[in-house]
Amino acid sequence: xxxxxxxxxxxxxxxxxSRPLTDLEKCMLLILRTRSxxxxxxxxxxxxxxxxxxxxxxxxxxxFIGEKLIRKKLVARKLSGREYIWRLTKKGKAYSKLI
Amino acid sequence: xxxxxxxxxVFARKISGKKLIYFDNACTLLKPKPVxxxxxxxxxxxxxxSGDRSSHQLSxxxxxxxxxxxxxxxxxxxxxxxxxxIWTRNxxxxxxxxxxxxxxxxxxxxxxxxxxxxxxxxxxxxxQSRRRRFKIKILPINKDGTLDLGLLKKAISKKTALVAVxxxxxxxxxxxxxxxxxxxAHRQGAKILVDDAQYIATHREDxxxxxxxFMVFSGHKIGAPTGIGALYIKEPLIKKxxxxxxxxxxxxxxxxxxxxxxxxxxxxxxxxxxxxxxxxGIIGLKAAIDFLKKTGYGKITGRVxxxxxxxxxxxxxxxxxxxxxxxxxxxxxxxxxxxxxxxxVSLYDFNLFLNHGLKDYFIAVRCGHHCAQPLHRFLGAEISxxxxxxxxxxxxxIDIFCGALAGFLKRKK
Numbered sequence: 001x002x003x004x005x006x007x008x009x010x011x012x013x014x015x016x017x018s019r020p021l022t023d024l025e026k027c028m029l030l031i032l033r034t035r036s037x038x039x040x041x042x043x044x045x046x047x048x049x050x051x052x053x054x055x056x057x058x059x060x061x062x063x064f065i066g067e068k069l070i071r072k073k074l075v076a077r078k079l080s081g082r083e084y085i086w087r088l089t090k091k092g093k094a095y096s097k098l099i
Numbered sequence: 100x101x102x103x104x105x106x107x108x109v110f111a112r113k114i115s116g117k118k119l120i121y122f123d124n125a126c127t128l129l130k131p132k133p134v135x136x137x138x139x140x141x142x143x144x145x146x147x148x149s150g151d152r153s154s155h156q157l158s159x160x161x162x163x164x165x166x167x168x169x170x171x172x173x174x175x176x177x178x179x180x181x182x183x184x185i186w187t188r189n190x191x192x193x194x195x196x197x198x199x200x201x202x203x204x205x206x207x208x209x210x211x212x213x214x215x216x217x218x219x220x221x222x223x224x225x226x227q228s229r230r231r232r233f234k235i236k237i238l239p240i241n242k243d244g245t246l247d248l249g250l251l252k253k254a255i256s257k258k259t260a261l262v263a264v265x266x267x268x269x270x271x272x273x274x275x276x277x278x279x280x281x282x283x284a285h286r287q288g289a290k291i292l293v294d295d296a297q298y299i300a301t302h303r304e305d306x307x308x309x310x311x312x313f314m315v316f317s318g319h320k321i322g323a324p325t326g327i328g329a330l331y332i333k334e335p336l337i338k339k340x341x342x343x344x345x346x347x348x349x350x351x352x353x354x355x356x357x358x359x360x361x362x363x364x365x366x367x368x369x370x371x372x373x374x375x376x377x378x379x380g381i382i383g384l385k386a387a388i389d390f391l392k393k394t395g396y397g398k399i400t401g402r403v404x405x406x407x408x409x410x411x412x413x414x415x416x417x418x419x420x421x422x423x424x425x426x427x428x429x430x431x432x433x434x435x436x437x438x439x440x441x442x443x444v445s446l447y448d449f450n451l452f453l454n455h456g457l458k459d460y461f462i463a464v465r466c467g468h469h470c471a472q473p474l475h476r477f478l479g480a481e482i483s484x485x486x487x488x489x490x491x492x493x494x495x496x497i498d499i500f501c502g503a504l505a506g507f508l509k510r511k512k
Contacts, residue, residue, distance in 0.1 A: 039445065039448070040445050040447045040448045040451065041445045041447070041448075044447070060447065060450070060466055060467045063447060063450075063451060077451070079451075079452070079455075079456060081510050081511055082443075082444050082445075082448060082449075082507060082508065082510045083445065083448050084448050084451050084452075
């Protein structure tokens with residue numbers, strides 16, 4: 001498998017400088033890359049399929065990470081009826097170079 | 100009680116421009132001003148090691164405050180001596196210490212737990228049972244959340260070394276009859292460990308009255324800083340406990356002779372308190388105890404029980420809500436857990452709604468398994484939402500929560 005260059009990876013800007021994504025951030029993005037525009041329960045169902053998501057001790061943490069990614073403008077959430085629908089803000093190549 | 104919120108500075112701030120309603124008290128209590136001042140006071144005016152490590156006036160003052168705090172904990176739980184109080188990081192660490200160190204005999208090598216327990220009162224015994232080769236018996240509970248004392252009586256035998264049980268479950272919200280359980284255990288020569296993490300913030304523990312042998316609690320659940328807790332071990336049982344966390348501050352002398360280490364440990368409680376202690380946390384813990392005392396336990400218990408009952412009545416009127424237990428046998432004493440009957444409505448989404456969907460309020464609750472997965476499975480739920488109360492909560496806040504819940508459930512796609 002072709003190894004990606006560091007410069008191609010998505011970095012999170014923080015006050016202390018830029019950092020690579022954590023496993024849980026990658027987890028959330030991977031879920032939504034697999035299927036975007038899905039309700040919270042489906043996010044959790046898909047989380048079970050990724051090894052990278054296993055560091056989450058309580059599943060609320062998935063949504064805490066989601067909130068973090070919303071602030072970073074990588075993910076969006078919308079209330080539709082009694083469900084929150086989650087999606088990626090960008091499509092295509094922007095997320096293929098993540099991991 | 101009217102101005103009690105003024106004692107908690109966090110209520111002065113807005114969360115995303117909204118007013119805070121805090122129903123996550125079972126996870127951690129908000130911090131009152133005297134605790135914050137006590138912790139800041141340590142860092143501002145002292146900030147040094149205790150006198151058992153250093154040898155100057157400032158360190159002696161820290162030592163004095165630490166020992167006064169130990170005395171305050173002793174009085175708080177009605178222990179016989181402050182030597183029975185060991186500083187820990189939290190309840191979990193206290194239980195780990197007991198699981199690793201309580202005396203076992205060949206003929207007495209069973210520990211009894213219940214399905215009620217927090218992971219912190221299950222996993223330390225699970226891990227130590229593999230290392231120390233003792234057996235674990237796990238008792239079910241009744242469907243109404245209560246313990247079957249008849250079943251417990253049958254389960255305790257001459258082989259039982261320890262019965263470890265929660266005083267107040269962080270899921271059912273029920274108080275369990277510790278004194279009766281202790282008497283059943285003692286009749287067979289077994290000891291009892293009480294997980295008081297949830298109970299002690301809202302109810303008065305009396306280890307003498309309840310005949311408790313081991314008891315743990317976490318400071319953060321009574322308004323003290325995070326990272327400080329206490330373990331009570333009754334004398335003379337404490338003398339039989341094996342050393343657990345050892346190192347600096349736990350020994351009288353250490354020698355290396357012929358390539359072998361020989362250590363002479365200090366007397367309890369110091370032999371269990373290795374390394375530098377969380378001085379600011381201990382001083383904050385004393386301030387939290389003083390705050391609870393000043394507020395009055397009677398008032399706190401009465402108020403929190405009344406709020407729980409009020410919330411129960413309101414939630415029972417919402418058809419989509421399924422309470423984890425029916426509360427027919429006894430009332431919730433400080434918290435209530437529920438889930439939705441309708442599988443298509445997600446608790447996680449409602450939790451997000453409480454965070455983002457309300458115009459004027461931000462409501463903090465706990466949504467998940469609350470570190471009690473076996474109990475959730477036993478009660479037929481994977482997760483639940485928990486409302487837990489303290490004296491700063493009001494009936495009006497419960498009405499706002501129930502209004503938000505009704506509004507959420509009425510929303511159409």
